[in-house]
Amino acid sequence: MTRPGELKLKHLFRPGQIGKFKTRNLVKYGACCVSNYNGRDGSITPRELARVRVIAATGCGLITNQGAYPDPLGEGKAYFRQVAIHDDKFLPQFETIARYIHDAGAVAMQQILHAGRYGGIDLGYCVQPSVVPQTLPHFRPPRELSKDEIRAIVKQHADAAKRAIRAGFDGTEITSFMGYLLANFNSPFTNQRSDEYGGSVQNRGRFMRELIDAIKQATPDNPLSVRLNGAELMDRWGGNTEDESFELMQQAVDCGVEMISVTVGWQEAPESSFGRDVPPGYWNYLSAKAKKMFPGVLVAFGNRLPDPAMADECIRDGVFDYWEVCRPLLADPELIHKAAEDRMEEVRPCIGSLNCLSRLFRDLPYTCTMNPMLGHEFEPEYHITKAAEPKRIMVVGAGPAGMEAAITARQRGHAVTVVDKADRIGGNLAAYAANDLARPADLQSVIDYYGVMAKKLGVEIRLNTEANAKFMRSVLHDFDVCIVAAGARTDMAVFQYLEGSELLVDALEVxxxxxxxxxxxxxxxxxMIGLTISEFLAKAGHEVTVVEKEKRIGGDIMPTFKWRHTAWVDELGIQSVTSAQLIKVSKEGATVKTAKDEEKFIPADSVIVSSPRKANHDLFHEFQWMIDELHGGGDATVPRGLDQAIQEGYRLGCRI
Structure with a gap:
């Protein structure tokens, strides 16, 4: 039976075909992240298999399993717990994954990922076409590949492809995304060879052509996809131009690949490719160009394209053939099903915070800001199950932690009431969203999601209601459980004995x-708070100086987005004084003391305080003898970020 959303998104949900394999729709699950859930030897763990079950059930017509490194030495291994496909001993686990995907009705592809410049994580060195020093200090020093080593790597890829097909996969994929080995050969930045593998675009593409040819010969009846940059964003380092990138795509097309997956950027690119500061659809022109140039080859694309409706329009207009999606499905694995059922308002949005990559680049298992269950699918305690005894739960605070706890507990059968002194849900997140330079709509979508789900599930919301001892006495015995998720405040009391402290302004008020x-x-x-507000004020024409007691600004910002704030500080002309503390305030400005014990006066009309923050945990003491169960979560326990707030709210909702 056709579902209502499938009628609305008729292009996205029409069947497709890659090679001889038919897909039920035009959605490709992209291998955008290595999970880091696996063994250090490349073996696949039960945690990974549980995660793959979720991926298989997403409803995608074509599913690409995460990249596996093809060499036994591990020169291609980029991440501590990356899966390996260099030996037949791994086949049973890959057979299980292929079976999961097929049982769910999807076509299965296996990505082969040799990380090149970013590899050798267990070895202390990496391999590249040429010895080009790293621009990011955490990567290993390079060694240049010999021709014999290049031939060996080509064979390793072909052998890996054969293993994947023997394991039951329908096709394979090789990738240059994010600056891996294929990109290293293609780019003049990392390929400075003078032999037949270097120099011209044609020569730089030789390694790619040999890879494609070897894999096609090894698996002639199975489709091959190649992920290639439409834009490297490496101009600063002398990388490929967009025209050169498309010349390389042409070479891949001429070699007979069935699909080109268009990607954007390297890890060390000095600009953003899919973070919150990039508007959805920004890079669509790259896939449109590829589709126009290569009409006979399937084009997959999804870079910063989280919306099924936009994807449907793109397919209708010939921008690409398959919507390649990964991170939005990390945030909500039910996205495709909700789109098919016309329930898009219930989708947990991917907000582009790149928490997944921040953890991946720190060699941690990836998680998601919006999806607390990601990576914990194997753990029963993370599943929403029917409560043994329905309880009456009061949640104090309608911010992310409180709302997440509320909707999770309600799904388990508890009766839930949320109280908040504000006139709207969202807590301080709503205020930060209003000051966000990246994309306020992304943060606001989190609040909108909670509003929709609270209404759908029957969570009672009492706004303009302050929870205090007096209020609790008025509802005494109406509730069995209280969750304090009242957030945090600026700790203005820290400055109360400073001269002129009465002139200080609370950042939350701003x-x-x-x-x-x-x-x-x-x-x-x-x-994060101080910079967000400072950037907004500077953009509005204010002259801003940031004073930070630590050596660097942005200490609590996610690693993958810290550079963006640093760039905004420079672009907006925001001054910063680090290793300094406020010692005096006057109507003329602020006086700070530096690490060298020197006093510095900064002229100002307003001195705003964003740090330190203090948890609003006073209610724990006030409610201690008024309620059977008392719990806390989010910033009300320790002030941190959005991801921790949502994680803790979910765990509380699952546990009570």
């Missing part, structure tokens, strides 16, 4: 729009 600062601003605290 963020909520209740206080309008003067032209010249000093921001005390260079963390």
């Amino acid at each position: 963020a909520h729009g209740r206080v309008k600062p003067g032209k010249r601003v000093v921001m005390i605290g260079g963390g």
Whole structure:
């Protein structure tokens, strides 16, 4: 039976075909992240298999399993717990994965990933076409590949492809995404060879052509996809131009690949390719160009394209053939099903915070800001199950932690009431969203999601209601459980004995729009909150100086987005004074003391305080003898970020 969303998104949900294999729709699950859930030897763990079951059930017509390294030495291994496909001993686990995908009705592809410049994580060195020093210090020093070694790598890829097909996969994929070995050969930045593998675009593409030819010969009846950059974003380092990137695509097409997956950027690219600062659809022109140039080859694309409706329009307009999606399905594995059922308002949104990559680049298992269950599918305690005894739960605070706890507990059968003193849900996240330079709509979508789900599930919301001892006495015995998720506040008391402390302005008051600062601003605290508000004020024409007690600003910002804030600080002309503490305030400005014990006066009309933050945990003491069960979560326990708030809210909802 055709579902209502399938009628609306008729292009996305029409059947497709790659090689001889038919797909039920035009959605390709992209191998965008290595999970880091596996053994250090490349073996696949039960945790990974549980995750693959979820991927298989996403409803995608074509599913690409995460990249496996093809060499026994591990020169191609990029991540501590990356899966391996260099030996037949791994075949049983890959057979299980292929079976999961097929049982769910999808076509199965296996990605082969040799990390090149970013590999050798267990070896202390990496291999490249040429010895080009790393621009990021955490990667290993390079060694140049000999021709014999190049031939060996080509054979390793072909052998890996044969293993994948023997394991039951329908096709394979090789990738240059993010600056891996294929990209290293293609790019003049990392390929400075003078032999037949270097120099011209044609020569630089030789390694790719040999890879394709070897894999096609090894698996002649099975489709091959190649992920290639439409834009490297490596101009600063002398990388490929867009025209050169498309010349390389042409070479792949001429070699007979069935699909080109268009990607954007390297890990060390000095600009963003799919973070929150990139608007959805920004890179669509690259896939449109590929589709126009290569009409006889399937084009897959999904870079910063989280919306099924936009994907449907793109397929209709010939921008690409398959919507390649990964991170939105990390955030909500039910995305495709909800789209098919016309329930898009219930989708947990991917907000592009890149928490997944931040953890991956720190060699940790990837998680998702919006999906607390990601990576814990194997653990029963993370599953939403029927409560043994339905309880009456009061949640104090309608921020992310409180709302996540509320909707999770309600799904388990508890009766849930959320109280908040504000006139809207969202807590301080709503204020930060209003000051966000990246994309306020992404953060607002989190709040909108919670509003929709609370209404759908029957969570009672009491706004303009302050929870205190008096309120609790008025509802005494109406509730069995209280979850304190009241967030955090700026700890203004830290400065109460400073001269002029009465002139200080709370950053939250500015963020909520209740206080309008003067032209010249000093921001005390260079963390996420201080920088977000400072950037917004600077963009509006204020002159801003950030004072931070640590050596660097942005200490609490996710690694993959820290550079963006640093860039905004430079672009907007925001001054920063680090290793400094506020010692005096006057109507003329602020006086700080530096690490050298020197006093520095900074002229200002407003001195705003964003740090330190203090948990709003006073209610724990007030409610201790008024309720059977008392729990806390989010910033009300320890002030941190959005991901921790949602994770803790979910765990509380699952546990009570």
